[in-house]
Structures are given as structure tokens and as C-alpha cells.
Amino acid sequence: MGIQDIIEGKKEWRAHVARVKALPKDYQIVYKEIQKYLFKVGPVELTDGIGLLSGIIDLFEEGASFGKDVLEVTGSDVAAFCDELIKDSKTYADIYQESVDQKVSKAMKKATDKTK
Template sequence: MRIQALIEAKKEWRAHIARVKALPKDYQIVYKEIQKYLFKVGPVELAHGIGLLSGIVDLFEEGASLGKGVLEVTGSDVAAFCDDLIKNSKTYADSCQESVNQEISKAMKKITDKK
């Protein structure tokens, strides 16, 4: 990645964090837990910018402006909320599973070709 692209990404991240810090405290707490969860679960798209996280902040800003509590926005099962957000996204676990299956297929093909 070029230096300029890194600088721009850092500016974008700082602006994003400023938006998070402007949210009500309950929203900030839930956002941080969502962020941790998504980083653990690993949707691949998180490595390519903050689009998903920015969308969550958009949703939270709207909920806060309407005077809703954060759990009124996400529901009480925040992990299920996250899973629903990424249900059609490729995760690192998916990539790892594909890689394992490809390696096993290659190895098995070599074994059967030798027979």
C-alpha cells in the first residue's frame, strides 16, 4: 500500500472513531463489543476498509437521534445482530476451510495418480 493510501486510511479511521465517541455511552459500549466480535469472526471485507463499521455507526447515529436505546436498535442478542449483518459475507474461517479442502484434494489426487 502506498504511503498516501495509508495516510488516507488513517484519516478515515480517525474520523470514524470520532463519530463513535460522539455517540451516547451505551451505544459506544455496544459498538466496541460489536467491533471486537467482528474482528474475531473475521469478515474479509473488514480488511478492505471500514464500510461495515461505518454503516453500524450510521445506524447507531440514527437510533440515538430518535431517542432509542442501543438494544432497541440491535436487539438483546448483539452477537445475532452481528451474524445477521455478515451472513452473506465471506469470513476468514470460510477462506481457511476452502484452503484446507483444496490442499486435501491436491494430496488425495497425487495419491490416486500414483496408483
């Protein structure tokens, strides 16, 4: 990643943050909680840019323009809303689980080979 990529990434992120700040206050609060949730759950694709987060802002901007309450857009269970957004995405938890499974399989194979 070159310096130009870093500069472009920062510009993109600043524009993203400006869009969040332009949302009504209730939308900002829910957006920030969604962002925290997604960063903790860790869909791998979040590291490839801000596509998913920008999509959420698009949805929120549309909801706000129609005068909808933010929970009319997400539903009352915001975590379930997030889970639905990333249901087909690979998460860091998935990668870790695969790693653990591989280590257990390897250890079991070694143990089995030793008993032969």
C-alpha cells in the same frame, strides 16, 4: 499503497473513532463489542476500509437520535446481529476452510494415484 493513502486512511479512521466517541455510552459499549466480534470472525471486506463499521455507526446515530436503547436497535443477541450483517460476506474462516478442503482433496488424489 503510497504514503498519501496511509495518511488518508488514518484521517478516515480518526474521524470514524470520533463518531464512535460521540455516541451515547451504551452505544459505544455495544459498538466496541461488535467491532471486536467482527475482527475475530473476520469478514474479508473489513480490510478494504471501514464501510461496514461506518454503516453500523450510521444505524447507531439514527437510533440514538430517536432515543432508542441500543438493544432496541441490535436486538438482545448482538452476536446474531453481527452474523446477520455479514451473512453474505466471505470471511477468513471461509477462506481457511476452502484451503483445508483443497489440501485434503489434493492429498486424497495423490493417495489414490499411488494405489493405481
